[in-house]
Amino acid sequence: MLMLQAFWMDFKTGGARDFCPRKMNPIMPVIEYLYYITIPVRIRLWYVAARICWRFFDIRRRKKTNLDKDGTRRLLFVCRYPLSFFFVCHQVELLKDDPNLTFYITSPRKTRNMCRREIDSVGIEARYVDLWDAITSDWDLISFPHHCLGGLFHPSIPKLFTAHGLENGKKILRDTAYTYSWKAILKAHQSYYTRFLATSPNEFNIAGADKYGRAFANKITVTSQALALKLFEENRHREKIRSDLGLQSNERKAVLIMSTWGPDSLLRTIGAAIADEALRLNTKYRFFVFAHAHNFRNKKALTILNAIKAKGMEVIEPGPSSWIPYAVAADLAVSDKTSLSLYFSLLHRPIVFTQIGEGEFVEGSPFMKLYNMSPKLMDPEDLEKQIETCLRSDYSSRVKAFAEQTFPIITQKNHLKSAIYECMKS
Secondary structure: HHHHHHHHHOOOOOOOOOOOOOOOOOOHHHHHHHHHHHHHHHHHHHHHHHHHHOOOOOOOOOOOOOOOOOOOOOEEEEEEOHHHHHHHHHHHHHHOOOOOOOEEEOOHHHHHHHHHHHHHHHHHOEEEHHHHHHHOOOOOOOEEEEOOOOHHHHOOOOOOEEEOOOOOOOHHHHHOEOOHHHHHEOOOOOOOOEEEEEEOOHHHHHHOOOOHHHHHOEEEEEEEHHHHHHHHHHOOOHHHHHHHHHOOOOOOEEEEEEEOOOOOHHHHOEEEEHHHHHHHHOOOEEEEEEOOOOHHOOHHHHHHHHHHHOOOOOOEEEOOOHHHHHHHHHEEEEEEEHHHHHHHHHHOOOOEEHHHOOOOOOOOOOOOHHOOOEEEEHHHHHHHHHHHHHHHHOOHHHHHHHHHHOOOOOHHHHHHHHHHHHOOOO
């Protein structure tokens, strides 16, 4: 108990730190570097403390006054980052019709106010509970869109990793993919998750490429995803959405520009140049810009977005599904390595990719298959040429074949529900 509390001040913020003081101290980059390279060690210490605590003390207690609902199963969703909340919304929406389920949301202290505010504004049927109360309570199932907090909950509670996007096989710290990596490991070849919900059989290869692959081998279930199901639902109303956006005819094609976050993203590298070229072509095409939510909290990225918006281009605000109507309305997309490109492929429409670095993705990953078969934009001045290439060529049928082969049961809502129910306590 004391050991777990000793690490409480670190993990209650989700491992987050504010490295953006008003006056940057020269030593701050060094501190930031040391902080990030010690993440694996600190996470492992959290888990060791939690394992010792749970071995000798079962400190779970039921909150009769504000947690329990008689006769129902209790599902907890853990939002480590603000982005996590977007994906939790769709999971709650998927299961909300079951009267036997009660939904709760928890998060580190740093995102507590945001979660409470968004629960009220979005209107989802879920209640917020503080992280410490969540850790010391019992649950029928805990769902995680992000890693690093699962090892703190009691080992007997089923834990489900749902990811925060379609797994594209992008490598992260220690040269591994995000979902299947050291972040999901409790100890050697043992993951603290009961089940990983995958969307593609390719994820077996991604998991197998990691040195901890044995820990994931029997825990992966290929199924659908709540956010993808939302995309399919909206796509059934495509003509109405296009009309609402002022795209009544097919003469003016719609192009969705999509960017991930970080210094090597489309936005931070050639975003301004692509925006200038798009403005030149604005009478011929209709452009929408969607950037990862992290960009709206980064000074450099936000400056670029504001400049693009000031020039008259449509910038989509971040939200649980704010990008979906624009993806549905678009005839093609221009994208970097964002996983949104995989979502867009589900609509069977072509994508023009910007250049990515070598070795950034696990070999044979879904993203690399899509990237290799799609046209590339090496120079922003070639934007019109690549758009016309996509529209005139048969790329749509190639993307359709890719999506149907890569995500074989992505449209099956009942299959996803069954996979979730199978993980709950019996």
